[in-house]
Amino acid sequence: MTELAKSFEPQAIEARWALKWNEPGAFAPTLDPAKPSFSIQLPPPNVTGTLHMGHGFNHTIMDALTRYHRMSGFNTLWLPGTDHAGIATQIVVERQLQDEGLSRHDIGRAKFIERVWDWKAHSGNVITSQMRRMGDTVDWSREYFTMDATQSAVVNETFVRLYEEGLIYRKKRLVSWDPVLRSAVSDLEVESEEEDGFLWHIRYPLADGSGSLVVATTRPETMLGDTAVMVHPDDERYTAFIGKQVTLPLCNRTIPVIADAYVDREFGTGVVKVTPAHDANDYAVGQRHHLPIIGVLALDATINDNAPEAYRGLDRFVARKQVVADLDALGLLVETKKHKLMVPRCARTGQVVEPMLTDQWFMAMTQPGRDGESIAGRAIHAVENGDVRFVPPQWVSTWNHWMGNIQDWCISRQLWWGHQIPAWYGTGGEIFVGRDEAEARAKAVAAGYTGTLRRDEDVLDTWYSAAQFPFSTLGWPAKTIEQDLFLPSTVLVTGFDIIFFWVARMIMMTLHFTGQVPFRSVYIHGLVHDAQGKKMSKSEGNVIDPVDLIEGVDLDTLIKKSTTGLRRPETAPKVAARVKKEFPEGMPAYGADALRFTMASYASLGRNINFDTKRCEGYRNFCNKLWNATKFVLMNCEGQDCGVKEHTKAECAPGGPFHGYMQFSPADKWISSELQRVEDAVAHGFADYRLDNVANAIYGFVWDEYCDWYIEIAKVQLQTGTEGQQRATRHTLIRTLETVLRLMHPIMPFITAELWESVAPVAGRHIEGGSIVTAPYPKAQLERIDADAVAWVAKLKTVVGTSRTLRSEMNLSPAARVPLCVVGDDAFIAQAEPLLTALAKVSELRRLDSDAAFADATRSAAVAVAGDSRLAWLVEIDVAAETERLNKEIARLQVEIAKAAGKLANESFVARAPAAVVAQENQRVADFTATVARLQDQLARLASSP
Structure with missing residues (x-):
C-alpha cells in the first residue's frame, strides 16, 4: 500500500505507471482456447508521423476496448506496428539530401535505402513513444514494421500467388501521376x-x-x-x-x-x-x-x-x-x-x-478468381451477409457505392523506398515473377530463357502490404494458434477517410488468402476538428498535439508550433494572436487521464468532434474530485473494520455470532443499487461502441451520486450510527470505490491504477500481481437493486433539494443553520432526521403531527412542498415577496396541469399511447393539483397573518 499524495499530480503518477507498463510482455495475450478472444489491429501510423488529435481519439477508443476485454477475462491482443509510408518517408529523406546539395540519384538506390534505414532508426519511432505516453496497452513484444523481413516475405508470397492466378498483371494504362x-x-x-x-x-x-x-x-x-x-x-x-x-x-x-x-x-x-x-x-x-x-x-x-x-x-x-x-x-x-x-x-x-499513360502493375478487382468469384465481389458479399458489419451502419451504402464501381488497383509506385516488386525481366521483355531472384531465374530457365535478368525497380503501393496485416502479423502462411484465436479480429477502429485505402483492401486480401474476414466489426468514428468546427491542419495553424495537452507547453513553444508549416506564412501573426487569446499562459498540463476521458465523452457514433480544451479542464477537476474522495474514504476505512470478511448466512442470522455485524441503511442499499445500474449502462456502452455513454454514466455516478450525495450521507452515518451501521457504511464506501476504480480503468488508467493500489487491500480485493490491469471487470447484478431504498433516497433528495431551494429564494446563507418545521410522511422524516439536519444545515428539526399545528407554527413563514411533506424555515419573511413566489409557483404548476390535461383530452393520444404513459399523465395531473391546493392554502394563511 502506498500513501496517497496530498493532491493529484498526474505527471508523477503517469511516469511511474508508464514505466511499469513498458516492461517486456506486460500486455502479452493469454492463448487459452477455452476462453473468448478479443483482438484489435492498430491502424499502423506512418513512421514519419507524430500523434495528432485524431490519433489521440482513435487510441483512446482502442485502448479502452482492449483494457475492458482484458479485465473481462478474454484472450486480449492489441497488435501494434508502424508503416514504412513509402511516399512520405521518401520525401523526408530526399529533403535531407537536398539540404546537402544532393539527390537520391547522386548516391544511388542502395545508399539511399541505407539513409532511410538510418533515419528510421534515429527518428522514426517518435509515435510509439507517444503511444506509451497515452497509456496504450498494446503487446509491444509483437510490434512490427512493414519493412521487416517477415512482412517482406509475406508480401512476396502473396504477389507471386496472385500473379500465378492471373490476378496481378502488368499493362500500359492511364494512371494518376x-x-x-x-x-x-x-x-x-x-x-x-x-x-x-x-x-x-x-x-x-x-x-x-x-x-x-x-x-x-x-x-x-x-x-x-x-x-x-x-x-x-x-x-x-x-x-x-x-x-x-x-x-x-x-x-x-x-x-x-x-x-x-x-x-x-x-x-x-x-x-x-x-x-x-x-x-x-x-x-x-x-x-x-x-x-x-x-x-x-x-x-x-x-x-x-x-x-x-x-x-x-x-x-x-x-x-x-x-x-x-x-x-x-x-x-x-x-x-x-x-x-x-x-x-x-x-x-x-x-x-x-x-x-499519364505508363506501364504499371495492377491487381484485378472484378476478374473471377479460382472459385469463380472476384476479389471485390467476395468482399461485397461479406458485408451483405453480415460477416463484416459497419458501426454505424450508414457507412454500408458508401461502401457499396465505391465497391460497386471499383477499378483494377494500380499497385506499383516509381519509388525506391518500399517493397520492391519481385519481378525480373529478360532482355526481350520477358517477365519472371519469383519469391526471390533464384526462383525467378529457375522459372526463366524452365521457360528456355538463359540470358541476364534485371529486377523491376518499382515498389509496391504502401497499402498493398497494409492490406495483409490481419494475417501477415499472425504468422501466415504458417498455421499458428494466434490465427486460430485472433483471426478474425473483433473490431477495427478507424476514421472514414481510410475505408477504401485500408479497410476494403484488408477485407479483399484476407478473404482471398485465408478464407476469413479480417475483422467482425468496423467502427467508423468521426474526425477531430477544432473548437470552431474547422478541420485541424498544420497549414491552418490549429493543430493541437495531444502530448501538449497531457504535459503542458509554454506559450512561446505553442506559438512556434502553431505557426510552423502554414500554407500562407503571412497569416502567422493572426494565428499567433489567436493562440495568445486562447492560451495566454500556455497550454496547461491536463494529464493523460483527463484527455482520454474527454475523448471518450466525445465518442458518439460517426459524428465529427469539435474539440474544446475546456472539456479537459473539467475532467481534470473530475480527477481531483476522485482523488480527494479516495483520501476521505481511506482516512475513514484504513485500519478499521470494514466488514470485508465474508460470513455465512447462519453466522449473520438472529442468534448467530455476527448478527447485526453490519446494518445497512437505505442510503447504503441505494448507492449499491445505483452501482448496479451504472455497471449495466457501461456494459451496454462498450457493447455498442458508445464510449460517450460509458463516460457519461461513470461521470454522473461518481460525481453526482457517490461524491456529492453518498459521501455526505456517509459522514453523518459514521458520526451518528451504531457500530453495525458504521461498519456497513465503511463497507459500502470502500467496496463501492474499489468497484468504481475498476469500472473507470479502461478510460482513465493512470489515476485508477494509482488509487487502486491503496484501495484494493482495504476493500479485501487481492489480485495476483496486484495490478488493476488484470482485476475482474465489474458486472451488473440487477437483481440486487433495492427499489425501496432507491425510492427512500429519492424522497430524501427531494426534501433536501426543496429546503435548499427555499433557502436560496429567501436569501438565507447556505452555511447558516436555521430551524426547519416539517409536516407529513412522519415515519420517513423521523428515520431521515439525522441526514436532513446535516445535509439541509438545520439547527433544529421540528416535526409536527398535523396540518393545523404546522399552519399555526408557520403562519408567517415561507412554505415549500416536497412530495407528501411541507416544510418551512422558521425565520422572519417578507410576506409580499413570499406571496409573489407562491403565485409564480402556482402559475407554473397550472401550466403543467394544462399540458397534461390537454394530452388526456386528445383521443388519439389516449388510444395510441402505452397504458403506463397515460397513467403517468393522470398521476401528474393529480399530483400537481394537490400541490396547488396546498400552496393556495398557504397563500390564504399568509393573507390572514397579522
Missing part, C-alpha cells in the same frame, strides 16, 4: 480542390476550309496531343460537322470530328477536344472510337518530342502560356474567361496530378 515524385499515386490520394482558372475558347479550322469549330478547354497545352474533337450526337448545332476533319492548330495535322454522348452540351461551346493520353474520360472515349494516343508530356511534366519543336522541354505551365500566346497571334484564340475548376493535387506533395 505526380510529376515531382515521378510516380503513379493512388486515385484515393488525389484531392481535387476548387481553384481560380480560365476557360479558353479556341478556333479549330475545318480542313476543307468551310468554316471552323470553337473548342472550350481549361488545359490548352494538352491540345498538342489532341486526336479528335467531340460533340454530342443530339446537338443540332453540330450534326453537320460529324465525320469531318479539322486542322489541329499549332500542330499541322488533321483530326476527326466525332460524336459521343459523354459531351456536356451546356459546358463552354458544346465542343470539346479529345486527348486520350492526358485525360481519363478522353482515354475512355479514345478506346470507344479507336483513336490514336499521343502523349505530349514527359514524366516530369515537360513537353516531350511528340509535340512541335517550339514547345519541347517547356514546363507544362510555361507551355500553356506559350500555346495561348501563339494561338492569339494566329487569330485562333476566340475568348478567355475566368473559370472555377477542380484541380487534382497529390495529398502528399500538393502537386497538380497529371493523367
Whole structure:
C-alpha cells in the first residue's frame, strides 16, 4: 500500500505507471482456447508521423476496448506496428539530401535505402513513444514494421500467388501521376480542390476550309496531343460537322470530328477536344472510337518530342502560356474567361496530378478468381451477409457505392523506398515473377530463357502490404494458434477517410488468402476538428498535439508550433494572436487521464468532434474530485473494520455470532443499487461502441451520486450510527470505490491504477500481481437493486433539494443553520432526521403531527412542498415577496396541469399511447393539483397573518 499524495499530480503518477507498463510482455495475450478472444489491429501510423488529435481519439477508443476485454477475462491482443509510408518517408529523406546539395540519384538506390534505414532508426519511432505516453496497452513484444523481413516475405508470397492466378498483371494504362515524385499515386490520394482558372475558347479550322469549330478547354497545352474533337450526337448545332476533319492548330495535322454522348452540351461551346493520353474520360472515349494516343508530356511534366519543336522541354505551365500566346497571334484564340475548376493535387506533395499513360502493375478487382468469384465481389458479399458489419451502419451504402464501381488497383509506385516488386525481366521483355531472384531465374530457365535478368525497380503501393496485416502479423502462411484465436479480429477502429485505402483492401486480401474476414466489426468514428468546427491542419495553424495537452507547453513553444508549416506564412501573426487569446499562459498540463476521458465523452457514433480544451479542464477537476474522495474514504476505512470478511448466512442470522455485524441503511442499499445500474449502462456502452455513454454514466455516478450525495450521507452515518451501521457504511464506501476504480480503468488508467493500489487491500480485493490491469471487470447484478431504498433516497433528495431551494429564494446563507418545521410522511422524516439536519444545515428539526399545528407554527413563514411533506424555515419573511413566489409557483404548476390535461383530452393520444404513459399523465395531473391546493392554502394563511 502506498500513501496517497496530498493532491493529484498526474505527471508523477503517469511516469511511474508508464514505466511499469513498458516492461517486456506486460500486455502479452493469454492463448487459452477455452476462453473468448478479443483482438484489435492498430491502424499502423506512418513512421514519419507524430500523434495528432485524431490519433489521440482513435487510441483512446482502442485502448479502452482492449483494457475492458482484458479485465473481462478474454484472450486480449492489441497488435501494434508502424508503416514504412513509402511516399512520405521518401520525401523526408530526399529533403535531407537536398539540404546537402544532393539527390537520391547522386548516391544511388542502395545508399539511399541505407539513409532511410538510418533515419528510421534515429527518428522514426517518435509515435510509439507517444503511444506509451497515452497509456496504450498494446503487446509491444509483437510490434512490427512493414519493412521487416517477415512482412517482406509475406508480401512476396502473396504477389507471386496472385500473379500465378492471373490476378496481378502488368499493362500500359492511364494512371494518376505526380510529376515531382515521378510516380503513379493512388486515385484515393488525389484531392481535387476548387481553384481560380480560365476557360479558353479556341478556333479549330475545318480542313476543307468551310468554316471552323470553337473548342472550350481549361488545359490548352494538352491540345498538342489532341486526336479528335467531340460533340454530342443530339446537338443540332453540330450534326453537320460529324465525320469531318479539322486542322489541329499549332500542330499541322488533321483530326476527326466525332460524336459521343459523354459531351456536356451546356459546358463552354458544346465542343470539346479529345486527348486520350492526358485525360481519363478522353482515354475512355479514345478506346470507344479507336483513336490514336499521343502523349505530349514527359514524366516530369515537360513537353516531350511528340509535340512541335517550339514547345519541347517547356514546363507544362510555361507551355500553356506559350500555346495561348501563339494561338492569339494566329487569330485562333476566340475568348478567355475566368473559370472555377477542380484541380487534382497529390495529398502528399500538393502537386497538380497529371493523367499519364505508363506501364504499371495492377491487381484485378472484378476478374473471377479460382472459385469463380472476384476479389471485390467476395468482399461485397461479406458485408451483405453480415460477416463484416459497419458501426454505424450508414457507412454500408458508401461502401457499396465505391465497391460497386471499383477499378483494377494500380499497385506499383516509381519509388525506391518500399517493397520492391519481385519481378525480373529478360532482355526481350520477358517477365519472371519469383519469391526471390533464384526462383525467378529457375522459372526463366524452365521457360528456355538463359540470358541476364534485371529486377523491376518499382515498389509496391504502401497499402498493398497494409492490406495483409490481419494475417501477415499472425504468422501466415504458417498455421499458428494466434490465427486460430485472433483471426478474425473483433473490431477495427478507424476514421472514414481510410475505408477504401485500408479497410476494403484488408477485407479483399484476407478473404482471398485465408478464407476469413479480417475483422467482425468496423467502427467508423468521426474526425477531430477544432473548437470552431474547422478541420485541424498544420497549414491552418490549429493543430493541437495531444502530448501538449497531457504535459503542458509554454506559450512561446505553442506559438512556434502553431505557426510552423502554414500554407500562407503571412497569416502567422493572426494565428499567433489567436493562440495568445486562447492560451495566454500556455497550454496547461491536463494529464493523460483527463484527455482520454474527454475523448471518450466525445465518442458518439460517426459524428465529427469539435474539440474544446475546456472539456479537459473539467475532467481534470473530475480527477481531483476522485482523488480527494479516495483520501476521505481511506482516512475513514484504513485500519478499521470494514466488514470485508465474508460470513455465512447462519453466522449473520438472529442468534448467530455476527448478527447485526453490519446494518445497512437505505442510503447504503441505494448507492449499491445505483452501482448496479451504472455497471449495466457501461456494459451496454462498450457493447455498442458508445464510449460517450460509458463516460457519461461513470461521470454522473461518481460525481453526482457517490461524491456529492453518498459521501455526505456517509459522514453523518459514521458520526451518528451504531457500530453495525458504521461498519456497513465503511463497507459500502470502500467496496463501492474499489468497484468504481475498476469500472473507470479502461478510460482513465493512470489515476485508477494509482488509487487502486491503496484501495484494493482495504476493500479485501487481492489480485495476483496486484495490478488493476488484470482485476475482474465489474458486472451488473440487477437483481440486487433495492427499489425501496432507491425510492427512500429519492424522497430524501427531494426534501433536501426543496429546503435548499427555499433557502436560496429567501436569501438565507447556505452555511447558516436555521430551524426547519416539517409536516407529513412522519415515519420517513423521523428515520431521515439525522441526514436532513446535516445535509439541509438545520439547527433544529421540528416535526409536527398535523396540518393545523404546522399552519399555526408557520403562519408567517415561507412554505415549500416536497412530495407528501411541507416544510418551512422558521425565520422572519417578507410576506409580499413570499406571496409573489407562491403565485409564480402556482402559475407554473397550472401550466403543467394544462399540458397534461390537454394530452388526456386528445383521443388519439389516449388510444395510441402505452397504458403506463397515460397513467403517468393522470398521476401528474393529480399530483400537481394537490400541490396547488396546498400552496393556495398557504397563500390564504399568509393573507390572514397579522
